[in-house]
Every structure is written in structure tokens, then in C-alpha cells.
Amino acid sequence: MPVGTRVEYIALQDIRRVEPGEDLAALIGQSLAGMSLELQRGDILVIAQKIVSKSEGRYVRLSDVEPSPAALELAATVGKDPRFLEVVLRESSEVVKTRPNVVIAAHRLGFVMANAGIDQSNIEHREGEERVLLLPKDPDGSAQRLKVALDAAGDLNLGIIINDSFGRPWRNGVVGVAIGAAGIPSLLSQIGVPDMFGRAMRVTEIAIADEIAGAASLLMGQAGQGMPIILVRGLTLDGPVLPAAALARPKSQDMFR
């Protein structure tokens, strides 16, 4: 059961533009030093997918992409650049739904999202050369590597979440969700926890990493104002550590695919 009666979300300041090869642990250390903050045991850091992908150089130049017949067919339906759609298809295990100018796809990581999470905003165009940015290759692995690098500073046992903004069926607006995590129970099972009156609860699992990712996303803002890293302090999460992959519902268990 999550404990914490006073939880702080702190946006790290002066995060410079991230380039391929960037050492995010060093970047975080510099920002914290500038804010006279030190990491404490149990702190959680939420990192925007965009800067993780940039640090991993997950760019694709559309001029290098040869659209497949499937991409050309999809382009005829949705009316997007077939080269972009080719990249979407390469990143996806399934196209869930299409509409003019909309492609909802299941990313190979299992997350169902618009354009398989491929980003065309906040990407620099170099001499008109159009690039798109893919999700990190292995967001849980990226989170774990960052955790190991930052934990090294002491007995910190940090939590790391990599978040992105997803649209949802049934509700308007996007919310931040976790696509990668380390050191926390991304999904916390409530099975067997009785309610106040001893009855078994209906709710069985809480998507803890998504709830943290959403609140952090709110501080980050959506237009890349340079606050892509949020420190979360005061939350104590008991329960077995689970990566963000645990949040992806398999198609076989999904009533809505």
C-alpha cells in the first residue's frame, strides 16, 4: 500500500537541450547541484521519454525511409506521409484503429498509442532534413541503467519512471503515463487487501507508475519548456518491484482489442 502523507513534485531546473550520447545521470546531478538539492533514499525521478530517446539517438531521417506497400496502403487511408507510416509500422506489433490523420497502434513494447509513440514535435529540423524520434529501444532497461548510475552515489534505492503523454478511449485529453520504470512497483496488487469493513476489495491492481507519471507530466508541461525531469519525494511504495512493461495489457486479456 502506498504510504506518504506529504509528497513533493519538484521540477529540475536548467536542463540543457539533450543530444545523442548525453549522460542523463550527469545532467541530473548538475541540475540538482544548481538547485542545492541532494538525492535522498527513496526519491523517484520521472524523466520525459523525449530526452531519453534523444540521449539514445533514436532519430530516423524520413529521407532514409523506403515506404513498404503496407505503409503506402495505410497512407491512402489516413493521409499521412507514407515514410512516417512505414516507421510507425516498423515500431508496431498491431494497428489497432485508423481514421483520417489518426493511427492508433500497439507498439512492440505492448503500449497502445497514437503513431506508436513516434514524435514529430520538438524535433529539430537540420537544413530541412525531417527527422522523427522513436521511443527508447528498451525503456525499462533505460530506467534501470539510470537507476544504477544514480544509486551509485550512495544507498539511495531510487525509483525511475520514463513518461510519455497518451490519449485514451472514452475520455478527452492526454495524460502522462509510464513507458519505462525501475526500482518501483509500477503495478501494485491489492489482492487480499480487505476494505475498511473486511470485505474483499473490487479493485485489485493500482497503476502506481501511471499515477506518478501523470502528476509529473503536469509539471513538465506539454510544449517542451525545458522541465523534462521531475523529482518526486515523500512517497513510500511497498510491494514487489515491477517494470512499466507490467502496465501493458496483453491483447489476449484486453476486452477492447
Next chain:
Amino acid sequence: MPVGTRVEYIALQDIRRVEPGEDLAALIGQSLAGMSLELQRGDILVIAQKIVSKSEGRYVRLSDVEPSPAALELAATVGKDPRFLEVVLRESSEVVKTRPNVVIAAHRLGFVMANAGIDQSNIEHREGEERVLLLPKDPDGSAQRLKVALDAAGDLNLGIIINDSFGRPWRNGVVGVAIGAAGIPSLLSQIGVPDMFGRAMRVTEIAIADEIAGAASLLMGQAGQGMPIILVRGLTLDGPVLPAAALARPKSQDMFR
């Protein structure tokens, strides 16, 4: 654009069990006084749906419910108490999906949720008398009334969110979402906000109230440990005030209904 580089989520302490007719504004005032806290301008209070419904006496005794033919038919499919399903149908505008022991319905308020949000956990049984708890009749109205009562203490311009925990397609686990809100832009439009490189953003609307509701839900916990009210401090939300009703996507605009 949401602003706030340091945001605190504070769980109010010593909230007694809420009974029908309870004055939630007074309850909040007493808790804050006990914690030596005072409301500040721009504070946001997130209140668990359960205690709002209880204060409004939104109980239904199943022994008073006569199942309709539709409820009996649904019971044959999903295998739940036909009286319970009768209440679900009365609260719903549409049954979206059913499976054994699962009914996903569109509540008349527009929110798509399991059992139309009707709660059988954390409800006292009085001499074996089985009661269920409905959502507040008008959660946005409940939030607005609470805002007016609390704003009266000064020039506070508080935000109020009433939250509940929903499951989601595609992702495991439940997250807190807003079913009622007052004094905040529940949904913030990003239309026209250029990204860092001047391109128009893909993301057009942010479900701000849901992102706050989820983080608050995490502090509340899910088993009713008596922390049903969370104070959110440090968030500055610019944009036109919109109720939580703005978060419910109309069926006509929903690709997934």
C-alpha cells in the same frame, strides 16, 4: 500552460467516517486546523468520490430494488446480483461491454466505467442490509458547492476535484481520475501552442484534472484508510475553467465505442 516547479500533495489527517448530511467544508476545516494548516489562494482539494457520495446519502438498499427484465437478462450473462445490475442500468446511458462478472457502462454523466461507478466496497452493512453507493448526483455541482463554501473564508479561489478510480482499456491497473471539478481547467487546450521549434503541437488537450486526481489517489490509497482528502499546493493552472464533464468524450466522437 500549467506552471509550478514545486508542487505538494498533502493528505489531510483525522478525517472521521462520513455520514449522510456531513458538512465536508467543516470536516476539511477541522482537519486543516488539527494539522495547523491554512488554505492558501490557488490551493486545490481533491476529495474521494466515496465520501462525497456518502455525505449526499447516495445509498441504495438492494432489498428495495425490483430488477427489470433487462437487469435479469444482464444477470444471466454476467452472473451478478440482478438487483445490483438494475441499479447499474438505472445509472447508465449505455452498456459498453460485458463479460462474466464484468459490466462496463457509460454512466449518465458520460463517464465510461465498471458498474457505472457503483460501489460495494467500504460500505457498511447494517444488520446484513446490503447497500450500494452511487456516484454523486452532479459531481461538478458538488465540487462547485464545496468551492463556494470554502472560498468564503477569504479570497481563496480554490480548485476542487472529486476523484474515483477507473480501469482502462489497453493498460493494467486502475488510476484515479476526475469525475467532478470546480475552479480549474479540467481540460486545457494546447491548440496554437507552438513547440520549442515553432511547429504546431500534435497534442491539443491535456486532461489536467485527471493528472491531479491520479496523484491524489495514490496518497489516498485504495482501501479507505481514512485519507480521502488531499490538498494540492503550488500548481498554477492558467486557462478557462472547465468542469470534469469536459473530460467525458461523447460517444459520437469516440473511436472506441
